[in-house]
Amino acid sequence: MRAKLSFGLKLIIFLLLLIPILELGVRVMIPQQLIKPFPGYTPDDTGLGVRMKANMDMVANTGDGSARILTDEHGFRIGEDGPCEADTRILALGDSYLQAIQVDYESTTTGQLERILTDQRGAPVCVFNTGVPAYDPNHYRIFAKRELAAAYDMVIVFVYAGNDIITKEVEEFKPSKTNTIHEFRMLTSLNKNQIVNRILYPINDRLERNSHLFILFKDRSSVQLARLGLTAYYFPEHLLTTADPERWPLTANTLADIVQEANQYDIPAIIVLLPSIYQVDQNRLDWAIDAFGIKREEVDLAQPGRRLQDELQRYDIELIDLLPEFREEAAQGTVLFGRIDTHLSPAGHTLVADALAPIILDKLD
Amino acid sequence: MSVFSLEFSALLIITVFAFYTLPMRFQWWIVLGASVIFYVTSSVTYAVLIAGAILIDFFVARAITKTDPPVVRKRLLGFSLILNIGLLFFFKYFNFFSEAVADLLAPCGVSYEAATIDAALPLGISFITFAKIGYMLDVYNRTTESEKNIGSFFLFLGFFPNITAGPIERARHLLPQVKHAILFDEHQLTRGLRRILWGAFKKVVIAERLAVYVNGVFDHPHDASSVTLILGILFFTFQIYADFSGYTDIARGIAALFGVELFENFRQPYFAFSILDFWRRWHISLTNWIREFMFMPLSRYFLRREWFSARTIQVASYIIVMSVIGLWHGANWTFVVWGLIHGILMGVETTLPRRWRMPQQKRLPAILQTTLVFIIISLTWTFFRANTLADASYVLTHLFASLNSPLKHVLDPLATDPITVSTLDFAGFSDLSVTTIKTVQLGVSFGLIGFLLFTDWLTEHGPAHYADHEHVIDRLPGVARWTVYYGAIALVFASLNAVASITDFVYVQF
Numbered sequence: 001m002r003a004k005l006s007f008g009l010k011l012i013i014f015l016l017l018l019i020p021i022l023e024l025g026v027r028v029m030i031p032q033q034l035i036k037p038f039p040g041y042t043p044d045d046t047g048l049g050v051r052m053k054a055n056m057d058m059v060a061n062t063g064d065g066s067a068r069i070l071t072d073e074h075g076f077r078i079g080e081d082g083p084c085e086a087d088t089r090i091l092a093l094g095d096s097y098l099q100a101i102q103v104d105y106e107s108t109t110t111g112q113l114e115r116i117l118t119d120q121r122g123a124p125v126c127v128f129n130t131g132v133p134a135y136d137p138n139h140y141r142i143f144a145k146r147e148l149a150a151a152y153d154m155v156i157v158f159v160y161a162g163n164d165i166i167t168k169e170v171e172e173f174k175p176s177k178t179n180t181i182h183e184f185r186m187l188t189s190l191n192k193n194q195i196v197n198r199i200l201y202p203i204n205d206r207l208e209r210n211s212h213l214f215i216l217f218k219d220r221s222s223v224q225l226a227r228l229g230l231t232a233y234y235f236p237e238h239l240l241t242t243a244d245p246e247r248w249p250l251t252a253n254t255l256a257d258i259v260q261e262a263n264q265y266d267i268p269a270i271i272v273l274l275p276s277i278y279q280v281d282q283n284r285l286d287w288a289i290d291a292f293g294i295k296r297e298e299v300d301l302a303q304p305g306r307r308l309q310d311e312l313q314r315y316d317i318e319l320i321d322l323l324p325e326f327r328e329e330a331a332q333g334t335v336l337f338g339r340i341d342t343h344l345s346p347a348g349h350t351l352v353a354d355a356l357a358p359i360i361l362d363k364l365d
Numbered sequence: 366m367s368v369f370s371l372e373f374s375a376l377l378i379i380t381v382f383a384f385y386t387l388p389m390r391f392q393w394w395i396v397l398g399a400s401v402i403f404y405v406t407s408s409v410t411y412a413v414l415i416a417g418a419i420l421i422d423f424f425v426a427r428a429i430t431k432t433d434p435p436v437v438r439k440r441l442l443g444f445s446l447i448l449n450i451g452l453l454f455f456f457k458y459f460n461f462f463s464e465a466v467a468d469l470l471a472p473c474g475v476s477y478e479a480a481t482i483d484a485a486l487p488l489g490i491s492f493i494t495f496a497k498i499g500y501m502l503d504v505y506n507r508t509t510e511s512e513k514n515i516g517s518f519f520l521f522l523g524f525f526p527n528i529t530a531g532p533i534e535r536a537r538h539l540l541p542q543v544k545h546a547i548l549f550d551e552h553q554l555t556r557g558l559r560r561i562l563w564g565a566f567k568k569v570v571i572a573e574r575l576a577v578y579v580n581g582v583f584d585h586p587h588d589a590s591s592v593t594l595i596l597g598i599l600f601f602t603f604q605i606y607a608d609f610s611g612y613t614d615i616a617r618g619i620a621a622l623f624g625v626e627l628f629e630n631f632r633q634p635y636f637a638f639s640i641l642d643f644w645r646r647w648h649i650s651l652t653n654w655i656r657e658f659m660f661m662p663l664s665r666y667f668l669r670r671e672w673f674s675a676r677t678i679q680v681a682s683y684i685i686v687m688s689v690i691g692l693w694h695g696a697n698w699t700f701v702v703w704g705l706i707h708g709i710l711m712g713v714e715t716t717l718p719r720r721w722r723m724p725q726q727k728r729l730p731a732i733l734q735t736t737l738v739f740i741i742i743s744l745t746w747t748f749f750r751a752n753t754l755a756d757a758s759y760v761l762t763h764l765f766a767s768l769n770s771p772l773k774h775v776l777d778p779l780a781t782d783p784i785t786v787s788t789l790d791f792a793g794f795s796d797l798s799v800t801t802i803k804t805v806q807l808g809v810s811f812g813l814i815g816f817l818l819f820t821d822w823l824t825e826h827g828p829a830h831y832a833d834h835e836h837v838i839d840r841l842p843g844v845a846r847w848t849v850y851y852g853a854i855a856l857v858f859a860s861l862n863a864v865a866s867i868t869d870f871v872y873v874q875f
Binding site: 003004006007017018021022024025026027028029030031216220221224 | 371385386549551554783784787788791851854855856858859862863
């Protein structure tokens with residue numbers, strides 16, 4: 001027994017000494033992207049719950065590279081040239097997929113649209129990026145009602161198939177503070193929620209900012225972590241045939257409200273459906289099926305586009321479903337989503353901008 | 366379940382922990398349980414199938430032992446052989462022979478659509494089948510008693526460290542080891558861990574790196590220059606050695622954690638002085654099996670009938686047996702031709718004057734002899750690696766066709782390696798051209814080959830106390846020894862994680 005304990009102790013010491021060596025090895029040979037969050041960039045808002053912080057200038061890194069985040073006085077994302085000024089103004093409503101803090105503004109959908117449309121029309125065009133993380137069509141409707149009173153020539157609603165299919169209607173959101181930095185706090189009870197939020201998340205946040213080895217570990221053990229429920233990844237319910245069917249007319253009704261609001265100001269509205277990575281990347285889908293224990297026969301990747309289109313047709317509204325374009329481009333080998341942060345890559349934004357530009361030009365004319 | 370997966374690591378750690386902490390009477394049941402889990406995660410259906418085949422052989426072997434009439438014993442043996450060979454044929458060779466028949470009939474104007482089976486190969490079926498056949502023949506020949514304990518028998522054939530790609534164990538070697546209690550031995554465990562590390566280093570750091578170049582050459586041989594083709598062959602020669610011997614070291618290392626010593630499967634093969642000597646050093650467990658259960662019986666059969674001279678029989682036996690070895694490696698004509706060539710070479714070698722077949726005593730002739738054998742072996746590997754016979758033929762006939770091509774084309778099969786780029790960047794060498802980075806990579810590949818050869822040379826020709834790599838490491842001062850361990854682990858870890866996935870061991874596909 002003594003010999004076993006002695007060996008066990010030696011092994012533990014060996015492994016403890018191994019950690020800093022592996023950290024050094026990873027930094028030298030396979031450096032990872034450290035994640036650099038920035039707290040307080042979504043102050044609370046009465047009505048919308050949260051909004052983007054105004055006049056912001058910071059650098060973020062969510063795992064696939066650094067990006068500079070600038071916002072104007074309204075909290076709209078802008079480029080390094082500062083707030084856009086033009087006679088032609090387009091309001092873009094969306095969530096984190098529109099906001100796209102994973103890339104510089106010039107690589108975002110709105111940044112690229114501004115460039116393309118300005119070139120095509122021969123006159124400046126502004127596409128205002130109002131994207132805020134965790135927004136959904138409820139937020140877009142509230143935002144549209146607030147914002148469309150100002151002079152716009154068009155409104156584009158970017159609906160993300162991953163989580164923008166709503167299951168309940170909300171007229172007003174209470175102010176809610178979001179905090180991307182988790183602090184250590186004492187446990188008041190031994191439930192999973194407290195352990196995760198007060199112990200594990202703070203450890204996670206600190207290690208994500210400082211340890212290449214930790215980032216690598218999370219990446220390589222993503223399936224196991226997902227099975228244990230210790231990951232921010234999730235599989236969209238809307239891609240499963242078991243999804244509650246009420247969500248489709250509810251979402252369509254909310255989007256129709258936005259179109260109606262735009263009609264009051266006599267401006268065209270475009271509803272765009274952005275696919276999730278699982279609908280485009282087979283490897284990612286396989287990973288999710290393995291990680292989340294999903295039954296493959298319950299997956300219907302075309303469901304969001306098909307069901308939403310069916311519902312929107314009742315309002316005579318066309319849905320621009322970009323899933324076919326994404327799949328075609330992905331088949332060529334183009335990487336359309338980030339690897340760690342699965343929002344759109346620069347190539348993904350380019351695809352969206354290129355697909356929408358002719359439609360926008362047509363409607364503007 | 367790959368040996369480099371988190372699942373396997375967890376399984377191994379739990380099994381070793383339970384092995385040495387739970388009461389000793391449970392030790393081999395624990396290992397058997399781990400072996401079942403290991404196989405079942407591959408396929409439940411095949412696990413049941415293989416278990417059924419093992420169970421049948423258990424009872425047939427017991428029956429052979431208890432039966433006296435030779436006819437009955439022979440029939441029982443025949444039943445077992447047909448079952449085992451039949452299973453192997455069904456899963457591994459049915460499609461190959463079906464398509465071969467179709468190819469043969471086509472020129473005769475007979476249109477025959479080859480019937481094919483769409484079934485994956487059960488894990489380790491080639492190795493398990495040979496171990497079972499060897500066992501049945503040992504029992505039949507009364508060189509081994511049939512095993513009475515069904516658990517031990519299952520463990521002998523399903524021992525998870527070597528089930529995937531050998532070594533092919535013999536009952537009289539492995540069975541006694543898995544029947545007695547194993548005491549905790551720190552030195553044994555350390556040896557095992559060290560052997561696992563060495564095997565992982567060879568597979569992940571050396572073989573995987575060389576594989577990039579090799580794949581680039583053999584997947585597009587028509588795009589390669591002469592020097593590129595030569596390098597492709599050279600790199601594959603060491604890739605397959607590092608890959609297969611790496612696996613064996615990992616298997617032996619894992620077995621050592623349980624106090625089990627598996628067969629040594631490699632003995633510095635590229636220092637062989639003849640083709641025959643090469644096969645005494647390469648995949649030793651397979652060579653021994655083939656010699657005992659195919660070559661000797663075949664030779665004796667023909668010798669008794671006195672149809673041909675002993676020399677002719679010997680040559681013919683080599684050719685037949687090596688062709689079968691080729692076929693065992695894979696259902697593809699490239700493997701058959703590879704084996705056939707080795708058979709012919711061995712046959713030709715036996716006709717040479719004896720002094721040419723023995724190791725040379727003087728240094729220069731010995732070096733020349735070893736180098737010549739190495740070159741021949743390397744060239745034959747072309748058939749083993751090429752995707753088709755046509756590709757193999759192209760490679761060998763174009764080795765000197767374009768020697769005037771610019772040397773920079775040598776770098777074409779390479780893709781920039783993230784570890785090299787990052788390490789150079791860390792060292793302050795940023796913004797290097799792709800050519801420079803690839804040149805460094807090529808240099809590193811040569812360095813690794815040199816290191817592998819050096820370690821083998823040390824064992825082959827070094828002082829007696831360098832008889833194996835572990836003794837070399839043991840003789841280093843503590844700081845140096847631990848630096849080697851940590852450095853090797855860091856390299857293996859980085860190499861494992863630099864790519865999305867590590868390719869399977871080459872011999873797993875057999």
